[in-house]
Amino acid sequence: MMDPAEVEFIAEKQMVEIVPNFNFDRVYLISGEIGPFRAGLPVKVPIWMAINLRQRQKCRILVPDWMDVEKLEQAKEDESASRYFTKMPSEHYMAEAQLILSACGEDVPRADEIRTALKDLWDMRMSKLRSSVDTFIKTGGTHARLDHLTLMEMNSVRPLLPHALDQLHRLSTVRFVFSPLVNSSSCFDMHISILYYCFWC
Amino acid sequence: MFGDKAFELIKELERCPDSLPAFNDEGVRQVLEEMRVLFEQNQKDVNVSVSGDANYFAGVQLRHTSLERNKRCLLAYLYNRLQYIRQMRWEFGSILPPEIKFNLCEPEVKWFGNYSKYLANYMKTIGDGYGLDLTQDTKPPKSLYIEVRCLVDYGKLELEDGEIVLLKKNSQHLLPRSECEPLIRQGILQHIVH
Amino acid sequence: MDVDLELEDSDNEETITAQSVLAKLEEAWMNEKFSPEILPHRTEIVDCMLEQIHQMEENLNKLKKSDFRVVIHRMELDRIRYIITSYLRSRLEKIELYTSHILEMESKRPVEERYLSPAEYKFAQEHQSHLENHFETVVLRHMPYNIRTLDKATMSVAPNLFSQVFLRANKTVNGVIVETGVEGAEEEVELDGNSQHIIQYKAIAELVKSGSVQLI
Numbered sequence: 001m002m003d004p005a006e007v008e009f010i011a012e013k014q015m016v017e018i019v020p021n022f023n024f025d026r027v028y029l030i031s032g033e034i035g036p037f038r039a040g041l042p043v044k045v046p047i048w049m050a051i052n053l054r055q056r057q058k059c060r061i062l063v064p065d066w067m068d069v070e071k072l073e074q075a076k077e078d079e080s081a082s083r084y085f086t087k088m089p090s091e092h093y094m095a096e097a098q099l100i101l102s103a104c105g106e107d108v109p110r111a112d113e114i115r116t117a118l119k120d121l122w123d124m125r126m127s128k129l130r131s132s133v134d135t136f137i138k139t140g141g142t143h144a145r146l147d148h149l150t151l152m153e154m155n156s157v158r159p160l161l162p163h164a165l166d167q168l169h170r171l172s173t174v175r176f177v178f179s180p181l182v183n184s185s186s187c188f189d190m191h192i193s194i195l196y197y198c199f200w201c
Numbered sequence: 202m203f204g205d206k207a208f209e210l211i212k213e214l215e216r217c218p219d220s221l222p223a224f225n226d227e228g229v230r231q232v233l234e235e236m237r238v239l240f241e242q243n244q245k246d247v248n249v250s251v252s253g254d255a256n257y258f259a260g261v262q263l264r265h266t267s268l269e270r271n272k273r274c275l276l277a278y279l280y281n282r283l284q285y286i287r288q289m290r291w292e293f294g295s296i297l298p299p300e301i302k303f304n305l306c307e308p309e310v311k312w313f314g315n316y317s318k319y320l321a322n323y324m325k326t327i328g329d330g331y332g333l334d335l336t337q338d339t340k341p342p343k344s345l346y347i348e349v350r351c352l353v354d355y356g357k358l359e360l361e362d363g364e365i366v367l368l369k370k371n372s373q374h375l376l377p378r379s380e381c382e383p384l385i386r387q388g389i390l391q392h393i394v395h
Numbered sequence: 396m397d398v399d400l401e402l403e404d405s406d407n408e409e410t411i412t413a414q415s416v417l418a419k420l421e422e423a424w425m426n427e428k429f430s431p432e433i434l435p436h437r438t439e440i441v442d443c444m445l446e447q448i449h450q451m452e453e454n455l456n457k458l459k460k461s462d463f464r465v466v467i468h469r470m471e472l473d474r475i476r477y478i479i480t481s482y483l484r485s486r487l488e489k490i491e492l493y494t495s496h497i498l499e500m501e502s503k504r505p506v507e508e509r510y511l512s513p514a515e516y517k518f519a520q521e522h523q524s525h526l527e528n529h530f531e532t533v534v535l536r537h538m539p540y541n542i543r544t545l546d547k548a549t550m551s552v553a554p555n556l557f558s559q560v561f562l563r564a565n566k567t568v569n570g571v572i573v574e575t576g577v578e579g580a581e582e583e584v585e586l587d588g589n590s591q592h593i594i595q596y597k598a599i600a601e602l603v604k605s606g607s608v609q610l611i
Contacts, residue, residue: 005340342473
């Protein structure tokens with residue numbers, strides 16, 4: 001239903017701080033005002049813009065506070081202590097981190113440790129998600145609250161979970177409908193009743 | 202078995218989901234012929250039944266379900282082919298590639314022409330008459346710049362913004378996608394994917 | 396009364412910025428993407444956003460190609476154009492898939508409350524008639540007369556309103572009724588503001604249309 005590229009596209013709207021190496025006035029984008037840009041002074045821009053400016057060597061990207069090994073280790077502990085999904089520092093933590101690390105991984109201290117911590121966090125949340133999906137389906141649930149689950153996480157179960165639930169719903173509502181057998185002496189009635197049979201190709 | 206020929210048509214499409222086999226004129230004709238025979242037999246039996254003999258009901262019913270199934274298969278065959286042909290409009294525009302057109306029957310070619318036309322008419326009305334081509338922008342836009350490696354000694358390339366880049370064999374550059382795409386197609390540049 | 400209206404209007408003008416229209420477009424896009432059925436059209440948003448794009452393109456043509464802003468603005472325009480085309484494409488896909496079902500639903504609605512825009516409606520009608528015409532020409536007219544017609548009731552495809560969707564509540568909604576599948580049995584669900592859920596589409600279809608919840 002949703003392409004991973006689309007999840008990334010949505011995450012690219014998130015704001016991130018950059019330090020430009022040039023001066024420029026405010027830029028009036030349709031999505032809002034950006035800037036002004038002062039060489040050496042941090043300014044907030046959407047990730048898609050930060051990556052472009054970085055590619056053109058016009059800025060340095062400041063890694064978001066939460067992309068820090070200690071903070072991520074803490075998040076892992078909180079996640080394992082809680083029955084529910086904990087709130088992530090960013091709604092798109094995984095996509096955002098992937099975007100930033102691939103754009104300027106070499107500028108980020110301890111980038112590999114950050115990657116590992118993120119991967120652990122993701123795995124913990126995914127296994128939590130899988131087991132709750134499992135319980136949910138086994139108990140015949142019709143609805144579940146999923147606070148703090150991020151878009152990318154939803155997307156990873158999207159093809160499966162809603163589909164499985166649809167099938168369950170279908171099974172629970174199946175009625176065996178028998179069309180009246182032909183018993184009339186009129187061939188017209190017979191044709192009509194025959195017409196109501198259902199076929200599956 | 203009744204319906205086998207019709208089902209064969211469906212299987213034919215199923216066998217090659219990524220291409221469109223030639224329209225099976227003969228197969229369709231055979232199914233229609235089977236339907237004619239089934240119908241005629243039913244008419245005969247129904248006439249006998251009306252005069253009081255109920256022994257024919259089961260036969261009539263069986264043939265009628267076969268007729269229905271044949272109809273369903275034929276329509277599914279046509280519909281699924283149209284789905285494929287429709288996709289061609291989105292991928293290749295209003296001119297069908299000859300190797301695909303070759304496999305269509307004449308009404309399908311006509312259908313494609315019509316679809317192409319009313320789709321274009323719809324797209325023209327979007328945005329208060331400005332028009333918008335929905336067959337474009339089908340992927341989320343990525344960075345306008347891509348990393349490329351030069352495969353030959355090409356020489357100087359002047360970019361749209363006036364900047365001049367020297368493209369030497371094995372040199373690597375970060376260039377606006379729109380400007381290096383033609384060169385990638387010509388085999389001068391190679392897109393570096395990490 | 397007149398004064399009130401004027402005040403309201405000027406208020407509206409202040410709040411309707413290109414930025415807020417873009418946000419509305421993004422909401423409509425996500426809703427359409429995840430909703431099994433086609434939603435009421437939002438032509439006004441699409442038209443307004445395309446108008447913004449054209450204005451911006453004109454302005455960009457006045458800038459020097461080397462201007463720092465050109466690339467940034469073009470990237471943004473590409474992003475918005477993607478959202479618009481993707482939004483309209485998902486509508487068109489549903490229109491093509493559920494043509495006769497959608498046209499039948501539309502025939503029950505007053506013209507001004509139709510879910511399809513006039514242009515989409517015309518497209519749906521033409522699509523329907525060319526499909527039928529094709530079936531007719533190639534096979535139906537060669538069939539025995541008693542099964543020659545296209546039986547729309549059994550042949551047409553309708554969206555599965557019981558399919559499960561993810562949503563975020565934009566505000567608190569109490570007493571959402573979910574059918575459990577067991578005959579007659581229902582379950583009541585509370586949606587707290589900003590909470591996220593997975594739930595059957597049918598139970599919240601009206602809330603999507605009224606903007607109380609956002610599909611995600």
